[in-house]
Amino acid sequence: MKSLFTPIAVAASVFTAPLAAQAQEQLNYVLVSHAPDSDSWWNTIKNGIALAGEQMDVTVEYRNPPTGDLADMARIIEQATASGPNGIITTLADFDVLSGPIRDAVASGVDVIIINSGTPEQARELGALMYVGQPEYDAGYAAGQRAAGDGVESFLCVNHFIAQPASTERCTGFADGLGVDLGNQMIDSGQDPAEIKNRVMAYLNANPATDAVLTLGPTPADPTMLALEEMGLAGDIYFGTFDLGGNIVEGIKSGVIEWGIDQQPYLQAYLPVIVMANYHRYGVLPGNNINSGPGFVTKDGLEKVEEFAGEYR
């Protein structure tokens, strides 16, 4: 029987830590994301809130639905509201599902900042303080125009998160920027590296005339690079990607990847905490939304990116 009680003892030791911290009057914030556990990109967000929390002396918790199910995310926002924080920082991955819980949070007296996905208009409609992020379609469009300038006419969009509308918008924006129809040029790659690699290889074998590859984050970019190396296309095919990561930076350096679109997620986590803490302490608030991206990262000026990739970049 003794072994049965060990979990409680362990639990007790970890539970008491946050409770003790609440003894002094403090500001509490919750950041809710739509990312499944498997998405490594969000580590930068966690580092961002950790640093901002430390600097401003506030508590920031990170919450996400384990499988990326947006209906579960709605419950998490409801839960966060019920726990009575001073502010909620949340992504707005699907307006229909999340607008109700976010409106309830605002009406309950909790200040909300929308980050990452969603649009400035939607943030205003919900009564959020502001929107901090990179408009997805526009970023895809800008990338498409850039690629068109470099002579690209057809492409493959590797969509690893097809259930998320924002992902599809990036592909659509890129196609529109190029001035071509998206058609069948987007594949559902799934999240597993081996599957992504095999699907990219299968597509490129079936469509050898493809000019460019667009990946939507480090999750598909790393296996896509392997696929290109294996097929002897690395450095030959035009390769652009959204977001940065350790391997992506290496890829840009070695010339396999033309550019990475940095939406600077670190700022999406760091700035809202700073803004909210200042708002709650001194009542000051910037007058507009903050665009954290897009910024194109190319071979030039990679030094800082390289140093902090996966950590703050």
Added chain:
Amino acid sequence: MSETAQPAPASDERVKDLGWRKLLIRPELGGIVGTIAVFAFFLLFAFDSGMFSAQGVLNWSVVSAQFMIIAVGACLLMIAGEFDLSVGSMIGFSGMMIAIFTVTLGWPVWIAILVTFGMAVAIGALNGLIVIRTGLPSFIVTLAFLFILRGFAIYLPQTIERKTIIGGVSDAAQGDWLAPLFGGKILEGVFTWMGDNGLISVFERGTRAGQPVIDGIPMLIVWALVLAAFGHVLLTRTRFGNWIFAAGGDAQAARYVGVPVNRVKILMFMFTAFCATVFATCQVMEFGSAGADRGLLKEFEAIIAVVIGGALLTGGYGSVIGAALGALIFGVVQQGLFFAGVESSLFRVFLGVILLFAVILNTYIRRMITGER
């Protein structure tokens, strides 16, 4: 089956008199003890966190009710000796069909709901039929449907609407007679009264300032309770319930005594699909949209709830009340850990540890009272 057999007339010397222990030999006792333990735990560690405020209670009640709806179906099917791994995909698929019918095809919502239920139940029957005809394990057959249904839930909206989330169901559902049965709320007057009298908190600002933070009990919770009650009565008070136990305990023996095992199993597959569609319909009506990723991994959550509730994975033993309590435990633990402020990366560690603890406690109690080895 043998340990739950009811004693025959009093003076039969072959039947042991169990006395007071007879009251305790119930599959749901472990679930009851587990529920008490879990609530005691969170009352201790998360009392001030808002978990037991009106909003907090509604939050974990809704999550528990979601688990309960699919757990009832999974429980009866598991007692009948089969698994359904396609529950999660069925949730995504059914929700998507409702959205496609109403938004893309413009059908009235009630027709869309009824047709979707028809399709889901038919797919459930197909699942059952394949299992029975081929003799393959239901684990494999329903795993295939896990992929098939999820694939359609992504392919159809992608092809038809060029996106994976279809919204606009709320507008279509305005004034529909069937939609409120899934997405509506009841007892709204009671909550308004409670808000006016300061019994529950009210919104502080915005267009809804002064209204209570809870404006009614969602139909989701009502469905969960109704399904649990229906399942319990079916299992314990009817001949069909005995057939379910018999089919799962030893199918061949059950056939010898005239139980229509195949029919029972197929009906249970259909009921599981029905429960998944209830879940999906409530979700679509509440959120007003259907997404291709809805219901991911829900099949395992249903099975976890059923096992916490004391059912055997091998079939032939279990209780719907137990499964419902298992769903409550799972929901309370999952949401409660957020309230208790557990470090988010350790969240799943705690979830696993507490669930394991609940199952061990449950099994230990069951063995103690039934004398089973």
